[in-house]
Amino acid sequence: GQNIDQPTEMTATEGAIVQINCTYQTSGFNGLFWYQQHAGEAPTFLSYNVLDGLEEKGRFSSFLSRSKGYSYLLLKELQMKDSASYLCAVSNDYKLSFGAGTTVTVRA
Amino acid sequence: DTGVSQDPRHKITKRGQNVTFRCDPISEHNRLYWYRQTLGQGPEFLTYFQNEAQLEKSRLLSDRFSAERPKGSFSTLEIQRTEQGDSAMYLCASSLTYRGYSGNTIYFGEGSWLTVV
Numbered sequence: 001g002q003n004i005d006q007p008t009e010m011t012a013t014e015g016a017i018v019q020i021n022c023t024y025q026t027s028g029f030n031g032l033f034w035y036q037q038h039a040g041e042a043p044t045f046l047s048y049n050v051l052d053g054l055e056e057k058g059r060f061s062s063f064l065s066r067s068k069g070y071s072y073l074l075l076k077e078l079q080m081k082d083s084a085s086y087l088c089a090v091s092n093d094y095k096l097s098f099g100a101g102t103t104v105t106v107r108a
Numbered sequence: 109d110t111g112v113s114q115d116p117r118h119k120i121t122k123r124g125q126n127v128t129f130r131c132d133p134i135s136e137h138n139r140l141y142w143y144r145q146t147l148g149q150g151p152e153f154l155t156y157f158q159n160e161a162q163l164e165k166s167r168l169l170s171d172r173f174s175a176e177r178p179k180g181s182f183s184t185l186e187i188q189r190t191e192q193g194d195s196a197m198y199l200c201a202s203s204l205t206y207r208g209y210s211g212n213t214i215y216f217g218e219g220s221w222l223t224v225v
Contacts (some may be wrong), residue, residue, distance in 0.1 A: 004150075029152070042199060042216040043151065053149070087150050094139065094205075096214055097151025 002026045002097035006088050011080055011105045020073045020102045022088030030091040034062050034073045037085045037101065046086075047073070078106045112217035114200050120223045121190055128186045129220045133202030139198075140183050141214065142175055143199040144168070150203050151199055157183060158205075190224045 012018040024032070030051055031050035035043035049055055049064035049071060061074040075104040085101040113132045121127050133140045138159050143151035154173070155165045159180040169175075172190075177183040187194055197219040203212040 013138075042218045045213050045215065048213060075115050089150070094156055095141065095153045096151075097153065098149065
């Protein structure tokens, strides 16, 4: 089975940095995904990690430690449009298992 | 590339009625997935197809649910005798996988909202 944990909510100020942690326990592992989801919309792909280390993509970075079952998503230079839910998902061959999501609220 | 498209985007139905959702995946994507999402939760896996073959169904998918992908392109998800607990967003997703590659980005459609009254 899969067990994926991430904080429920986080609040940060525009221009700041926020780090969203995700821990997982899984019977199979092909990689870890982060998705962004605005209210009422579908998840959109942000990042994918399959090897340990940091992947940087503009203002967003994602880190993975497979031995620790741990990942984080780092959002830099926060903008108001970054207010959304961020979903951590573990890939096991053909399917994704999602955490419940972290709602990030960016304040002016 | 028009992305994954789903139809209808919103559906309100009375309890006991049947509903059908359609999904058109990204062209040439060989895998197609159905997920369900309720408020405050992450998407839950329902089923997936490799080309036209349905290879797994979640235990969440009761006998009232059926999915098809007849020609390995578009897919339909039908819910028979809907119940209020079926109210959710039904997400379709697709990906391209090939031998020797274990990671594949799964792209989601905009979802079909179902409200059962």
